[in-house]
Amino acid sequence: MTSLSESVSGLEPNLTRAQRVRKVLQTALFPTRLDLLDESHRHAHHVEQTRGPHAGATETHFRLYIVSPVFEGMSRVARSRKVHELLEPELADGLHALALTLRTPAEEEAAA
Template sequence: MSDLKERAARMKTELQAKLQPVELVIRDDSKRHAHHAGRNGIEGDETHFTISIVSDRFGGMNRVARHRLVNELLKPEFASGLHALSLSLSAPGEE
């Protein structure tokens, strides 16, 4: 497997399967939020991520619809401790 931890690896698998992205980057920002709400103080706890996705699936969708789609796909992760996402979502050819 890759160097991604468990939650990140699950998110990658789900997003690749459902969105078939041409680009997918997942960055764990949890350490930067160690003392924020949603953290339980455990080292390595995966709670905050930045995700960048380029997918044909986003074509014709507005920004809100794209975010809703990704949040819905990752709903089980939010239910199990994911606290926050920073998303950059586009269709191929968009800047």
């Protein structure tokens, strides 16, 4: 069975990882806000960047800020699991780290 992220990213193989991540998350989470920051340059000299199966990989570390109604009623752990499940193919193919801020629209409004 093909996952949502595999089917979405598989449609346009020429996309960058950031574009694929954004497309998967937009399709699955219907976010009212989706900020994606590539922080890979801050980790360029880490061991996993210089050795191993993904040595020299780019787009390996992302900071994501997502506001989505899909997160309503979900714990913080469940939200994180959801995002990791959606991005599993990317995580298996060199995406190394995600820094996540995951909010509902009500939480975002309260924080403003």
